[in-house]
Amino acid sequence: MSSTLQGITDDFDVIIIGGGPAGATAAGLLSERGRRVLVLDRERFPRYHIGESLIPGFMLPMAELGLTERMEAKGFERKYGGTVVWGNNEIPWNFAFATGGKIPYAYHTRRADLDTMILDRARELGAIVVEEATVKDTIEEDGRAVGVQYTVRGVEGVVETRGSLIIDASGQARVIGRKYSEVNWHEQLQNVAVWTYFDGCHRLPGDEWSNILIEGVKDGWFWGIPIDKGVFSVGFVTPSATAKASEQSLEDLFKSQVAKTGKLKELLKDAHQTSGFRSARDWSYTNERFYGNGWVLVGDAAAFVDPLFSPGVALATMAASSLAKIVDQIIEHPQIEEKALDRYASAYKDFFDRIRVFVEGFYDRSKTKGFYFDLAQTITDPEKKNDAHVDFVQLISGLARNDALFNPDLSDLIADVSAPAAD
Numbered sequence: 001m002s003s004t005l006q007g008i009t010d011d012f013d014v015i016i017i018g019g020g021p022a023g024a025t026a027a028g029l030l031s032e033r034g035r036r037v038l039v040l041d042r043e044r045f046p047r048y049h050i051g052e053s054l055i056p057g058f059m060l061p062m063a064e065l066g067l068t069e070r071m072e073a074k075g076f077e078r079k080y081g082g083t084v085v086w087g088n089n090e091i092p093w094n095f096a097f098a099t100g101g102k103i104p105y106a107y108h109t110r111r112a113d114l115d116t117m118i119l120d121r122a123r124e125l126g127a128i129v130v131e132e133a134t135v136k137d138t139i140e141e142d143g144r145a146v147g148v149q150y151t152v153r154g155v156e157g158v159v160e161t162r163g164s165l166i167i168d169a170s171g172q173a174r175v176i177g178r179k180y181s182e183v184n185w186h187e188q189l190q191n192v193a194v195w196t197y198f199d200g201c202h203r204l205p206g207d208e209w210s211n212i213l214i215e216g217v218k219d220g221w222f223w224g225i226p227i228d229k230g231v232f233s234v235g236f237v238t239p240s241a242t243a244k245a246s247e248q249s250l251e252d253l254f255k256s257q258v259a260k261t262g263k264l265k266e267l268l269k270d271a272h273q274t275s276g277f278r279s280a281r282d283w284s285y286t287n288e289r290f291y292g293n294g295w296v297l298v299g300d301a302a303a304f305v306d307p308l309f310s311p312g313v314a315l316a317t318m319a320a321s322s323l324a325k326i327v328d329q330i331i332e333h334p335q336i337e338e339k340a341l342d343r344y345a346s347a348y349k350d351f352f353d354r355i356r357v358f359v360e361g362f363y364d365r366s367k368t369k370g371f372y373f374d375l376a377q378t379i380t381d382p383e384k385k386n387d388a389h390v391d392f393v394q395l396i397s398g399l400a401r402n403d404a405l406f407n408p409d410l411s412d413l414i415a416d417v418s419a420p421a422a423d
C-alpha cells in the first residue's frame, strides 16, 4: 500500500462520501466536536460545480463553521435579492432578502472557490480529507454498512476503511442511495438546464445591482447571476420534454431564447461569451429512504429540488449541520441511532417538500406576484402571522420554519436511554 494511504485504513467515527458543501460542512462540524472523520472525494479541489447563487439560509451553517468573515474577505459578490420577470405582472418585480427580516444578504460565488474554502475549513477543524478517492461500494456485516471500499487515483488496488456511520454526501451520484433506496422523481420538475458565462455584462440598475435575474420566456426561464465584476453565469432551464421535442440543439435553443428576453438581453448587449456551453438534466427527486442501518444521506445525495430560487447549497449545508449535531449525539448514545436519524429524515423531508411545493406552484406563470406571495403563506404560515410578502421572502431565503431541521432536539431520546433502569 502507498504511504499516502497509511493511517486512513484505521476505523473512523464517520466516513463521508463527497467533499462538496454538504460533506464538508458535516465533516467540519463533526471534527470540531472531536469526532474522527474521513472525507473521500473523487475530484481534486478546486473543482468546477454549478450552483453559484446562494440564499440567506446558507449563512447559518457557514457561521457555525466560522467562515462568515472569510467569505467576505474572499470578495464574494453580495446578493441582496432578486429581479423577477415572471407571471402576469407586466413589469419586472423585485424581492429583497431584508424583507424577510432575518439575514439581509447571501453571496454569488464561483463554486470552485466556495467549495474549496469549506473543505479546507473541514481539514483545519481536524477532518482527514482524501481527494481523488472514488468510493466504489459499502462493506456490510450482518446487514449493516460498516465501511467503504474506494480507489485512489494513481494508487493500485482497493482500500477498505471502516466507520461507525457512513454519510453519503456524493451529490447526484447518490453512491449509497442508489444501492439502498428507491428514488421518487417529481414529475412537474423534470427540466434540463444549459448554461455558459459572459464577460463585459451590464449590471442591473440601482439597488438591484447585485440581484439574481430570473426571467421567464415562453419555453422556460433564464438565470443571470453576477458572479464576479462583469462576469455573469447565464443559464436556460426548460422542460426536458420541450428540449426533446425541439429540433434545435440545447445551445441553439439557448441562443434563440436569449433573443426573446427583455432584461437579460439588455445586460448582455455588450458582453462576450467566455466559455463553452454546459448542460445537465436537473430532474427533481427525493430518495424514498434517507437513512438505513449504518448509513444516512445528505444534500443532493438525499434530494434535489430545482435551480429556481437557488435553494440547493443552502438546503445541503443546513441539512449537513443538522446531521452533524445528530450524529454527534448518536456516537455518544448509540441506542438512539434509529429514532434520531428518523427525526432528521422527517425534518429534512418536510423542509424540502415545502420548498418543492412552492417551486412547483411558482412554475405556473399565469399568476401575479400576489398569488405567489399567498402561496408561500399557505405553505409556511397558514395562520397568517406575517405579511404574505414576508412569508414569500422567508421561504425563498431558506429561513421559513427551519427550526426542526436546523436545531434538532434529541433531549427526549437521550433522556429515555439515560434514565436509570427500574428495579
Ligand SMILES: Cc1cc2nc3c(=O)[nH]c(=O)nc-3n(C[C@H](O)[C@H](O)[C@H](O)COP(=O)(O)OP(=O)(O)OC[C@H]3O[C@@H](n4cnc5c(N)ncnc54)[C@H](O)[C@@H]3O)c2cc1C
Binding pocket: 017, 018, 019, 020, 021, 022, 023, 040, 041, 042, 043, 049, 050, 051, 052, 053, 054, 055, 133, 134, 135, 136, 169, 170, 171, 172, 173, 174, 175, 193, 235, 280, 281, 282, 298, 299, 300, 301, 306, 307, 310, 311, 312, 313, 314, 316
Ligand atoms: C443547473 C443547476 C443549477 C443550479 N443552481 C444552483 C444555484 O444557483 N444555487 C444553489 O444553491 N444551488 C444550485 N444548484 C444545486 C447545487 O448544485 C447542489 O444542490 C449542491 O451542489 C449540492 O451540494 P452537495 O454537497 O450535496 O453535492 P455536490 O456539490 O454535488 O458534491 C458532491 C461531491 O461528491 C463527490 N463524489 C461523487 N461521487 C463520488 C464517489 N463515488 N466517491 C467520492 N466522491 C464522490 C463529487 O466529486 C462532489 O465533490 C443547481 C443545480 C443545477 C443542476
